[in-house]
Amino acid sequence: MDAISQPLLSVRDLSVAFHQGGRVSTAVDRVSFDIKRGECIALVGESGSGKSVSALSVLKLLPYPVASHPSGSIRFKGRDLLPLSEGEMRELRGSDISIIFQEPMTSLNPLHTIERQISEILQLHQPISNSAARTRVLELLTQVGIPEPETRLGSYPHQLSGGQRQRVMIAMALANEPDLLIADEPTTALDVTVQAQILALLADIRARLGMSLLFITHDLGIVRRIADRVCVMNGGKIVEQGPVEQVFTAPSHPYTKALLAAEPKPDPAPPRPDQPVVMQAQDLKVWFPIKRGLFRSTVGHIKAVDGVSIAVRKGETLGVVGESGSGKTTLGLALLRLISSDGPIVFLGSEIQGLSFKQVRPFRRDMQIVFQDPFGSLSPRMSVGDIIAEGLSVHQPGLSEEEAEAKVVKALTEVGLDPATRFRYPHEFSGGQRQRISVARAVVLEPSFVVLDEPTSALDMLFQAQMVALLRDLQRKLDLTYMFISHDLRVVASLASHLIVMRHGKVVEEGAAAQLFKAPKTDYTRALFAAAFRNETAGNGTAAP
Known part of the structure; x- marks a missing residue:
């Protein structure tokens, strides 16, 4: 040859x-x-x-x-x-x-x-x-x-x-x-x-x-x-x-x-207008300075989040969609006080924007995040069991070693991983398995509010469907409130009851998810949905929800 x-x-x-x-x-x-x-x-x-x-x-x-x-x-x-x-x-x-x-x-x-x-x-x-x-x-x-x-x-x-x-x-x-x-x-x-x-x-x-x-x-x-x-x-x-x-x-x-x-089935938690607001922000801003010159003078700003207002009620899922760089992840990090921002943030009825790191700490148990990059957020020097148990040792120090171990085993089982793997290290797992470990670490504390930053992005179709079903079951069992950040609109449609569409740091459209998917009002939202569901139709025969 x-x-x-x-x-x-x-x-x-x-x-x-x-x-x-x-x-x-x-x-x-x-x-x-x-x-x-x-x-x-x-x-x-x-x-x-x-x-x-x-x-x-x-x-x-x-x-x-x-x-x-x-x-x-x-x-x-x-x-x-x-x-x-x-x-x-x-x-x-x-x-x-x-x-x-x-x-x-x-x-x-x-x-x-x-x-x-x-x-x-x-x-x-x-x-x-x-x-x-x-x-x-x-x-x-x-x-x-x-x-x-x-x-x-x-x-x-x-x-x-x-x-x-x-x-x-x-x-x-x-x-x-x-x-x-x-x-x-x-x-x-x-x-x-x-x-x-x-x-x-x-x-x-x-x-x-x-x-x-x-x-x-x-x-x-x-x-x-x-x-x-x-x-x-x-x-x-x-x-x-x-x-x-x-x-x-x-x-x-x-x-x-x-x-x-395999495909996630649309079954979002219904709106709950009678429930209290868990997380709320008004006119939230996150501006990053652009510095140039010898003296590093500020010559402008990257307006990652520019005047966003949200309110998420207990048991609901807020979907956040938009192009990469639109400010979705930055918004989630700002709400959790993981980065600096301007504008009031009220969590479980308490204003947390002006609190110091030490003052925010008691709220950490009730606000968790699943990061987009699971490998970068898991310590390579700790076993999976220790990673999941770390939050328990900080926020529930009174637990015995046996009680903490039981919670770790339960969390791993809930996300579809063999509890026997808790002695292994992150590099011994695939990308999708590491994502499930991140979810287990977040839910082991049974928090009130969870930011899910692309939690299914590393998962294949079978596990996407399982993960969506898992998140839905955990939400109903624990009465969790989610902010679901994703570019996969098919997955968002299966979980979110309310939706905001972001572009260049601003909210360009928001409303009930089902209504927004059926009749988007802005040209940008229509183009975004058309690209997503055209891909879906071309790929596996599905259509817009």
């Missing part, structure tokens, strides 16, 4: 085993697939099925020697990658093969600016001047949809929204126009409009450069739009593979059928 006709990447009988504490567990079991030049292959399956482990094996990014390959080969352009040294692999990474990681906050260097991180990728693999590198960085940031990229060159990762950080990761991966791009959930943190832009960008680069794409996702709508062929993984094995249209229209394996049928 000549170099033109042979697959760009050929994986044969690949197995991956992890060795820890004298135990050996198989994460990938004799997986085989090919990727042709210019082709897009999608790996789909539930969290922990082996998708990401298979992809990381291609670049030899697994934690060796904890991980090993009992069998198999990975050939790129006919060259077996598994025997290569670290130095040889370093030459390939970021040049011939690039990767977009699932969790951008843990992949970006918190001490370096965005410009420096992208420039380093360029200068590592090609001679390029600083001015030429800056021009290329601006071009890349524009391509991936970063607004006003000139103002973002000096930004650090923590100053960007989750979606913006993901777009920076995509810019870094595309910097050297690789032959193969591995995309591990690259649109997880993106709203539907930017998601469409990124998918169009990847399709354009594939067509222009003949780039191949290994696309890992749990979003079946995206698979149908972008992939040529799909491999369905379950329990570390590929249970079915073939052309996308064939697999989607006539699946043969029971697991594939279940995956395609």
